Each structure stands twice: as structure tokens, then as C-alpha cells.
Amino acid sequence: MAIVQIGSQFWTKENLAVESFQDGTPITECSSSEQWAELASTNTPAWCYYNFDPSNEEEYGKLYNYYVVSSSKSIAPSGFRMPSLGDYNELASAFGGNSLAGKRLKNNTNWNTIRRQSGNGDNQSGFTGNPSGYIKENGEFWDFGWSANYWTSDSGSIDATSVRLYWSNTNVVSIPANMDMGLAIRLIFGSGSYTGSLDFNPSQDF
Numbered sequence: 001m002a003i004v005q006i007g008s009q010f011w012t013k014e015n016l017a018v019e020s021f022q023d024g025t026p027i028t029e030c031s032s033s034e035q036w037a038e039l040a041s042t043n044t045p046a047w048c049y050y051n052f053d054p055s056n057e058e059e060y061g062k063l064y065n066y067y068v069v070s071s072s073k074s075i076a077p078s079g080f081r082m083p084s085l086g087d088y089n090e091l092a093s094a095f096g097g098n099s100l101a102g103k104r105l106k107n108n109t110n111w112n113t114i115r116r117q118s119g120n121g122d123n124q125s126g127f128t129g130n131p132s133g134y135i136k137e138n139g140e141f142w143d144f145g146w147s148a149n150y151w152t153s154d155s156g157s158i159d160a161t162s163v164r165l166y167w168s169n170t171n172v173v174s175i176p177a178n179m180d181m182g183l184a185i186r187l188i189f190g191s192g193s194y195t196g197s198l199d200f201n202p203s204q205d206f
Helices: 033-041 054-060 066-070 085-093
Strands: 003-006 009-012 046-048 132-135 141-144 147-155 159-166 172-178
Touching (some): 009 085, 033 046, 066 159, 085 159, 085 172
């Protein structure tokens, strides 16, 4: 299923993987670190695969800079929207709060293991958080297998608020992230009860 109900919320179950805004305007694909940094310097909405490798899309979706989120053109199909930090906090509260919910939000596979310590969660929530890592402002990739990082709709003048799950703990942490970075995106149903198909895939079914 592409949509999962968690408490009274309805979340996309996979990371977003669209290549255009809702009106059909293409979002620029980056295929090199140099191109990523160049587009970031002009605040151009852009996306890439982790390591520029298309085989990562099925499990991990795409990574987007914040200019995709802040654009006046919507990335979300009708009825859905970018989640706020408050939405993520409500999500975490359903599983013991921000210090405990990470285990319930992380997928039960794909996370790295070191010294016999597994980073996998139990995915009790159905959120299926995968460790998609991120791309830095300069186009360097980091943390694949170690962290899941999601944009929120909350932002300041330079940074935007992101939410992180990390392999070695159960925390759901909010941290500022430079808008030039590339993180994953999840969507949430706007308000009220979602009555559509749980098989709806916002990455394919615009």
C-alpha cells in the first residue's frame, strides 16, 4: 500500500519520487555533484538519486533540495501537502514520543548493522522509514544506510526544519538543514479522513 493510516493521520508510505510539479513543470534532475552545487547556488528546484544511481529509487525514492518544497508550484497532488514539524511530532506521539518512536517508524530492513548492533526498527507504525541518506550542498553524499532525513514545511531565511531517524537510537529528531541539501520527502493528507484507495501512489498517480 502506498498510503498508511497512523492514528488520525494518513501518510505516504514511500519517499516521494516525482520528477515534475503538479502542473507538469519538470524538476531538474542532477547527474553530477558539480551540477547539484551549481543549481543550489541559483535556488533552482532539483532532485537526484542517491549516488546518482537510478537503482536506488524503488526502495529510497529521490532526494530533493528545499527549493522544490518552497516553490509556488505544488509538489503534492490534490488533497495532500508537505507535513509540518507539528505533523511529525503528532506522528511520534502515537509511539511514545520523540525519544522512542524512531524504532516504530524505521523499516525492519535496509538499515546498517555494526558490531552486531542492527539499526533496523520494527516498523510497527507502517511508516517504513528507510535510510536514504542525503546529499550535501556541495554534492557529496552521506549517511546511506545510516539515517533517514525528511523535509518539513517549516523554514527560516537560510535553513529549513528537517526530521531525522538514525540507525543507533530510537529518536525522532528535528534539526535545521541548509536548503541546498537534498533530503527525502513524505506527504500527508491535508485534513479530515482520507477516503481514497490506500494503493494510491502520489509518485505515479497524479
